[in-house]
Amino acid sequence: MSKNLNNQKNLGNPNIPNDHPRAQSLHYRHKLVDLMFEKVVTPSGLCAHGRGEAFDYLLGEQTIPPAENAMEAAIASLLLAKHPVISVNGNVAALVPDDIVELAEILNADIEINIFYQAQGRIEAISSILKKAGAKNILGLGDIPPKSLSHISSNRRIVDPRGIYSADVVLVPLEDGDRTEALIENGKKVIAIDLNPLSRTAQKANITIVDNIIRCIPRMVKIAERIKNLESEKIKVIIHNFNQKKNLDDCLEYIINFLQNLMEKTNSK
Numbered sequence: 001m002s003k004n005l006n007n008q009k010n011l012g013n014p015n016i017p018n019d020h021p022r023a024q025s026l027h028y029r030h031k032l033v034d035l036m037f038e039k040v041v042t043p044s045g046l047c048a049h050g051r052g053e054a055f056d057y058l059l060g061e062q063t064i065p066p067a068e069n070a071m072e073a074a075i076a077s078l079l080l081a082k083h084p085v086i087s088v089n090g091n092v093a094a095l096v097p098d099d100i101v102e103l104a105e106i107l108n109a110d111i112e113i114n115i116f117y118q119a120q121g122r123i124e125a126i127s128s129i130l131k132k133a134g135a136k137n138i139l140g141l142g143d144i145p146p147k148s149l150s151h152i153s154s155n156r157r158i159v160d161p162r163g164i165y166s167a168d169v170v171l172v173p174l175e176d177g178d179r180t181e182a183l184i185e186n187g188k189k190v191i192a193i194d195l196n197p198l199s200r201t202a203q204k205a206n207i208t209i210v211d212n213i214i215r216c217i218p219r220m221v222k223i224a225e226r227i228k229n230l231e232s233e234k235i236k237v238i239i240h241n242f243n244q245k246k247n248l249d250d251c252l253e254y255i256i257n258f259l260q261n262l263m264e265k266t267n268s269k
């Protein structure tokens, strides 16, 4: 980190008034900035968040019906998995640590830290935030020799043999396209959360939830609580009824209609 950037740290408290129209968004932004200085978030994580925010505008910053359907299919898949794993990177740990830990507990899933930008102290910083949120068992800490996924050369190939390497279903909130493809090549079912329905991850995953992780993970906790005790045949039906291609088309159609309505409203003023 450059000295100049470190000097900015104390400028990070903008005193956001609660009645600011974008108070919540500013709050999360500054949380990411603060946690960048603590190495949880990588500097590129800020760019990724900005890209996400831009796509969130196209949804009206709300959870859309196709996303709700994808969440149900995702939870159903995770409940029926033999070995479900939730992959956590810097942005996820910064934005939704408590909800990720709660979701993993309900689903009996492992949490594995997997980051794109390796830097000294990052894994420890992410692990510490997850532990504070109540995580008891965190994988990907490098305490045992890691395994390497095939079909990928970035840092994301390095995985824990007890976690992603042996998982059958992997939830990847905020993923890059390369690893989504590699995970699928390695025989995993991949569930992605990505605000951009056009991203390679969104297009390649088996189930894509087009929503903001800030809204989505707490909602997935509620869905998991609601359906976890259903008979497995009923859970299978939820998975069977989900069509990934149609769901992505529905997301795009929602965006087109949303923009069309917005344009009509503006023109009628």
Ligand code: PTJ
Pocket (backbone or CB within 6 Å): 041, 042, 044, 045, 046, 047, 048, 049, 050, 051, 052, 053, 055, 089, 090, 091, 114, 115, 116, 117, 118, 174, 175, 176, 177, 193, 194, 195, 196, 199, 211, 212, 213, 214
């Ligand atoms: O912590 P690291 O080192 O693993 O790095 C994490 C980032 C996010 C920097 C890394 O995974 C990355 O570079 O991701 P990408 O390729 O920029 O992809 C991020 C995707 O997540 C983009 O398609 C964004 O639209 C989307 N996104 C960003 N913020 C959110 C989001 N999707 C859902 N919820 C968000 N809050």
